[in-house]
Amino acid sequence: MAYDKFNTLTSTAVPLPLENVDTDQIIPARFLKATERKGFGDNLFRDWRYNADDTPKENFVLNNPVYSGKILVGGKNFGSGSSREHAAWAVYDYGFRCVVSSFFADIFKNNCLNIGVLPVQVSAEFSEQIFDAIYKDANTEIEVNLPEQTITIKSTGAQESFDINSYKKDNMLNGFDDIDYLQNIKGDIETFANGLML
């Protein structure tokens, strides 16, 4: 699934300082019944965002008009639990292009990278600085620079660099994905498969 190229993103951010946010919260299982990849953003954080009668829960951050932007800042161990890629789709479909956390669950991180959402892992201290800055001023802009691998809080100038696999970085910068790569080495794959016992 090819996606938009990612280069540098400067945006305000939405704070969600909870730990262990699992993918069942990001998109509950009952919304996984689609056979096409669309509309998942409407149900992002469904049960935290809406009451049982579908009225919005006022105290949930996505319902607070003060906070908006293309960057979601989550707590530690973001995206744990189910491997459902729908969680990453919901994040993307809602309008986020980047998730920041001090620690990501593996499969969620991989899924994000595969669909064009950049997961940026920062130190616990820097994560706190981001939350502080946003709570001080919701209009605080965060700059995520993929080529330089840096994240900057514009109001304070605080900056940290982040890791990303160089292959995945190239993919994100160019908007192509693993299937493009794998298609080009099919000959190697077939030779390998022919040598297997089972």
Place this chain on the structure above:
Amino acid sequence: MSKSLFDKVWDSHVVRKIEGGPDVFFIDRHFIHEVTSPVAFLGLKNRGLSVLYPERTFATADHNTPTINQHLPVEDPLSANQLKALEDNSNEYGISHWGLGHKKNGIVHVVGPENGITFPGATIVCGDSHTSTHGAFGAIAFGIGTSEVEMVLSTQCIMQPKPKKMRINVNGQLGKGVTPKDVALYIISKLTTSGATGYFVEYAGDVFENMTMEGRMTVCNLSIEMGARGGMIAPDETTFEYLKDKPLSPKGEAWDKAVAHWKTLKTEEGATFDKELTFSASDIEPMITYGTNPGMGIGISNNIPNADAVEGGVATYKKSLDYMGYEENDSMLGKKIDYVFLGSCTNGRIEDFRAFASIVKGKQKADHVTAWLVPGSHEVEDKIKEEGILDIITEAGFVLRQPGCSACLAMNDDKVPAGKYAVSTSNRNFEGRQGPGSRTLLASPLVAAAAAVTGVVTDPRDLL
């Protein structure tokens, strides 16, 4: 250099290494189900790609399927649509499909091993995080996203950096009433849900060596709940005995050749791990969770920890207890429960039903408890009948349902109502996991059985 079991299996499946990037990793067996595959097939079609090795992919319907009246059309149109998509896609690309009503239908991680699709040294993926189950056979097995499902269909490979290695040793004798589920919940409670993130785990020590294949599957199944990509156990005679004569296991000379190879799949003396942990079997008692992630578990006779004693955010911890309606320092024993769920890819195997029956035999289900007993496959269902377990549970007032994932993730009608408490043998107690507002207590089949007959959280050792 000495190699670990994980190194041996991983390294033998690398088609190509990318400098500074992931490995091109070959997949021997690919399981698909109705929920995470339709968009992958759509992707294939949009790109005009075919399935490279359809004989290496196996489809079963499980996440969405009803657990009663499976002979009737599926009522939920969205579920029916996904089931139809799986069938159509399987037929179109020549993939074997065990849909609803097929005698081999059941939960993907139950039917794979039962049929000998899973084997030692294999690399196995599925768009489901509990694919880690198959590691019980000495395979590298893990969950993937839908984009990766599309990759495997079209190229039989994924792009994956090699994870770090962790070894978890548990030695000694497990006490009365302590099951493999308790061993796993104990380890997760020690590591937290992120303690093994970035690692692939090998379980070692006599507790695992003495465990049945069913028990090993339960342990490996829960590896993902500590954040690990997967867990594995070296294959041995127990493994070979389990696989011998399974429908798709190698036969005759091919079997002998395979076993000879499988016997080499052990961690060598001197192999190194990035992290190594050791626990003592005698420290483990029947476990139960009190919170909203699988790491929030305690020995059943202990009290819920005080927030100050818990690692991590106090606010998140308190939110979790608030959701569950529990207080710090509460005892779990005696807490009223409303639902009991026996089943899932964690505990829906025959041994789990035997354990459940051992407790409920000669007793009666508590009146106020709704119990869903859901076998993992038709084969399990058949054994329940053959072994007389059906008679025992029926006499105790329980009803046996039909196979599927059921209330583990409540994508079908088996939903625990808001505010109600369920003792579940499944794998996740996340908020709303078993239905919006539901409250889940994870436990072993023995603990579930004890709760089902007393109506409250009960130490199963008192009933054995």
